[in-house]
Amino acid sequence: MKGFIPDLLDEISDILNVTLVVNHVEDNRYGSHDSHGNWDGMIGELRANKSDLAAAPLTLTVERSRYVHFSHPFEELSLRILVKKPSTHILNDDAVLLFRPLTVGVWLSVIAGFLVISIVLYTIGRYSPIQREQTEGGVLWALCLTCGVMSLQG
Template sequence: MILYYVSQEAPYMMLKERQTFLAGNDRFEGYLADILLRLSLTVGFDYEIRLVRDGQYGMLGPMGYWDGMIGEVHREEADLAAGPLTITPRRLEVVDFTEPFLTLRSTALVKKP
């Protein structure tokens, strides 16, 4: 299984800061790295963490092609993408999502006139 992650965003996925050389999945730490390790041990699968090639989450371009993590999963270049992705109706047309493990709600406060 291949996992792509868009960027190094704390606390989800970060490169470890070490003095020694690290390779493969050992280079990464964070919430998603921990979840993937636990899931792979429980379910029994191998995986490789990679950063998405173009550094994007995934948008539908003017020519009808998806970029980013959504595009790589849609084109079957990756088996799974994990990250702080927004579930949109457009993205739901081309990939399946799990239930979100974290939901952020944005609000604005305005003083009453």
């Protein structure tokens, strides 16, 4: 086996001066609870005393923590998007650099979606009796509301 967890287990075994026997779980599952109270996967092997330790990118849940003890997280994994580094002639043009990661078709779709959402919000605001009482709900209101929603600013 290769990777961070086997290397970590090797270091732990060297520090503690013990031999660790690494094996895979028979059902290749992390561990879930069925309606009869039985566990499968790594959690099931720990509960049945078939294993002393489980090391995996296992999600810590309240239900699992009722039955087994978890260590503190030793690695945080987050998703990343890798984009090819642009060539130097593109870096000199700062106005274009922002738009380079996505194609023209994607940007046109974003703009079209922005306009469609704004028109729908304007139409709802124009013909809703509740909206007419609270605010005028003009085109500028719809554009600002759509911009706030799309930029996740609320």
